Amino acid sequence: MTRRRVRLAIVGGNRGASFLNALHSLADRIDLTATCDLNELVLEQWKGIFPGIRTYSDYSEMLQDASIDAVFVISPMHMHARHSIDALNAGKHVLSEVIAVQSLEEAWELVETVERTGLKYMMSENYCFSRSNLTVNYMAQQGLFGEITHVEGGYIHDLRHLIHHPDGSLTWRGQLHQNYNGVNYPTHSIGPAAQWIGLNKPGGDRLKSISTQVSKPRALQNYFSEQFGKDHPAAREGYWSQGDSAVAALVTENGVLITLRIDWVSVRPHNKTHYMLQGTRGAYLSARHPYEEDLVWLQNRSPVNGEDGSEVWEKMSCYQPEYDHPKWKQWGHLAAGTKHGGGDFLVLEEFISAIQENRSPLVDVYDAVTWSAVFFLSMQSVKQGGNTVSFPNFRVKAGFTG
Numbered sequence: 544m545t546r547r548r549v550r551l552a553i554v555g556g557n558r559g560a561s562f563l564n565a566l567h568s569l570a571d572r573i574d575l576t577a578t579c580d581l582n583e584l585v586l587e588q589w590k591g592i593f594p595g596i597r598t599y600s601d602y603s604e605m606l607q608d609a610s611i612d613a614v615f616v617i618s619p620m621h622m623h624a625r626h627s628i629d630a631l632n633a634g635k636h637v638l639s640e641v642i643a644v645q646s647l648e649e650a651w652e653l654v655e656t657v658e659r660t661g662l663k664y665m666m667s668e669n670y671c672f673s674r675s676n677l678t679v680n681y682m683a684q685q686g687l688f689g690e691i692t693h694v695e696g697g698y699i700h701d702l703r704h705l706i707h708h709p710d711g712s713l714t715w716r717g718q719l720h721q722n723y724n725g726v727n728y729p730t731h732s733i734g735p736a737a738q739w740i741g742l743n744k745p746g747g748d749r750l751k752s753i754s755t756q757v758s759k760p761r762a763l764q765n766y767f768s769e770q771f772g773k774d775h776p777a778a779r780e781g782y783w784s785q786g787d788s789a790v791a792a793l794v795t796e797n798g799v800l801i802t803l804r805i806d807w808v809s810v811r812p813h814n815k816t817h818y819m820l821q822g823t824r825g826a827y828l829s830a831r832h833p834y835e836e837d838l839v840w841l842q843n844r845s846p847v848n849g850e851d852g853s854e855v856w857e858k859m860s861c862y863q864p865e866y867d868h869p870k871w872k873q874w875g876h877l878a879a880g881t882k883h884g885g886g887d888f889l890v891l892e893e894f895i896s897a898i899q900e901n902r903s904p905l906v907d908v909y910d911a912v913t914w915s916a917v918f919f920l921s922m923q924s925v926k927q928g929g930n931t932v933s934f935p936n937f938r939v940k941a942g943f944t945g
Contacts, residue, residue, distance in 0.1 A: 546899040548574050549636075550610055554602055554626055555617030556580035556589055558640070562615075563592070565888040568877045572895050579605045602626065606633035613663075613898060615891075616640060619715040624649035627664065631656045636663040638894040641730040643911035646919055647935070650912040654937050657908040665894045665904035666911035668734040669886025670816065672893070674875065675837050675859055676735040676884075677868035679820060679827050683739045685866070687841055689824030691740050696732030697804040697817030703766045706808070711771045720785040720808065721777075724757055725922030727785060730914045731815070732803045733793075734906070739820055740799050743913050743938075748797045750913060750934040755921040757786035762808040791921050803917070816884075828856070836860065912937050 549572065553559040556578045566575055577597040578589045586598040599605035606614075606629060613636035616626045624644045627637045643666045644650045657664045670676060683691060706717040719727055741747045760783040768778035776782055787809050793801040804817070812832060820827040825841040837859035839845070846855050864872065871878065871885070874892055878885030890906075897904035916934060924932045 546572060548572055549895050549898050550574045550576040550612040551615060552577040552579065552605060552608070552611045552613070552635075553615045553617060554579040554605070555619075555640075556585040557582065558617040559615065560588070561882060562617075562887055562891060564881045565891045568881070568888060569891060569895060572899070573891075576611050577605055577608060602629070606630060606635065611635055613638065613894075615667075620719070621645060621715060624653055628653055628656050631660050631662050631664065634660070634662070636894075636898055638665050638667050638890070639911070640667045641734075642666075642728070642915040642918055643730075643908075644915045644918075647916070650916060650935075650937060654908055654912055663894070663897050663904060664908045664911070665890070665897060666730070666906050666908075666914075667890045667894075668730050668906050668910075668914070669883040669890050670731045671734045671738055671906060672870070672878070672886040672889035673735075673816070673884030674863070674867070674871050674879075675816075675829065676738075676818070677871050678859060678863055678866050679818075679839075680735070680738050681868040682827075682839075682862065682866050683820070683822075687825055687844075687866075688820060688822030688827070689842070691799060691820060691822045693800045693802070693819075693821040694736035694739055695802045695817075695819035696734075696736045698728060698731045698807065698815050699804065699809070699811070699817060700807045700813040700815035701809065701811060702807045703763065706763060707767075707770075707777075711767070711775060711777070713777075717777075720760075720763060720783055722784055723922055724784045724786060724789075725755055725919075725925050726789045726791045726803055726805050726917050727922075728805055728807060729791075729803060729917035729921070732805060732817075733801065733914050733917060734910075735818060736801055736820070737910065737914060738905075740795070742795065743909050745938075748795045748799065749936065750801075750916075751794050751796050752931045752933050753791055753793045753917065753920050753924055754929055754931045755789060755791040755924040756929050757790075757925050758788045760784070760786050762787045762810060766808070789921065789925075791917065791924075793917070827859070909937050 551573050579599040614630040616639040623639050627639045630637050767775050788806040791803045818829040828838045838856040839859050845857050878888040881888040920932045
């Protein structure tokens with residue numbers, strides 16, 4: 544089948560460089576047409592790699608370029624919703640990095656815009672597309688875990704060095720910690736878990752409520768005192784709104800419990816891909832550090848201890864490639880060479896395929912706004928002392944139905 548090449552533009556050229564391997568691997572299906580960034584040096588670097596590319600420092604001007612079919616939004620997080628909505632209104636398909644929206648108003652506007660324009664929108668949640676998370680997803684679809692009752696996700700990753708510029712002023716990540724308090728970066732944690740239970744799909748389960756608790760803020764206060772002196776404003780008590788660790792408990796309409804933990808400032812080696820699944824016939828545990836392996840246990844299939852007959856965990860690798868997801872079986876030889884466990888390649892491939900095959904992507908706008916809603920709903924819960932907050936149904940609104 545001959546597929547029309549997708550003419551792609553990138554907004555956020557600095558971060559976009561992380562996708563160079565994926566872009567080169569998909570060069571037979573993508574024409575990288577343009578890139579937009581405020582830094583002229585970044586634009587010159589893109590020209591050096593792709594001599595025919597058009598560069599822009601004005602996003603509105605780039606959206607007027609009729610030769611662009613789709614835009615990859617890789618700008619700072621607080622710009623994702625506006626950049627996505629503007630691109631859709633300009634007639635461009637959109638692949639957006641996480642999170643998709645930061646407010647309920649942005650969520651409704653994004654859903655309405657996608658439904659009204661009929662264009663493809665996908666959130667680039669690359670953790671959904673790592674080999675291990677895809678394998679668990681495929682095993683869950685085959686019913687190997689039985690009825691799933693509890694899933695867990697955690698993003699624990701020391702990123703203090705990205706909180707500030709060299710002079711001690713705050714980056715957008717720093718401003719996020721200064722001004723908000725809740726689960727401020729949820730989709731890496733909830734995305735894979737949501738897919739394992741078929742969340743938010745037509746006729747399937749949906750999120751019902753969330754309750755959130757947050758620890759006191761100490762990591763960044765101590766860090767700025769060490770790096771910039773105790774007189775720096777960020778080293779003083781009361782400067783930071785965001786607590787070090789945020790923990791949320793979510794419940795679905797069907798009674799599945801989802802627990803999330805987010806912490807990207809505490810001092811420790813990273814554990815940015817922490818996941819757990821518990822079902823009535825099996826369970827899964829992700830590796831906690833590079834010296835461990837992902838583990839799985841399946842009733843009546845996994846081995847038992849020969850001495851006492853107790854259950855024994857197995858390595859996930861024992862079930863690969865038998866239960867590798869079809870996506871990995873098709874593209875794993877290329878995905879394995881890209882970041883985030885192959886996710887950086889597979890999100891881009893899935894987005895391009897959705898356009899070329901005229902279908903919904905695996906992470907659609909309803910997934911995007913639902914998973915991203917953990918951001919603002921968790922903060923509402925924290926302000927209310929951890930009270931339970933209800934989730935909206937983003938598939939139903941004023942005549943628009945998904």
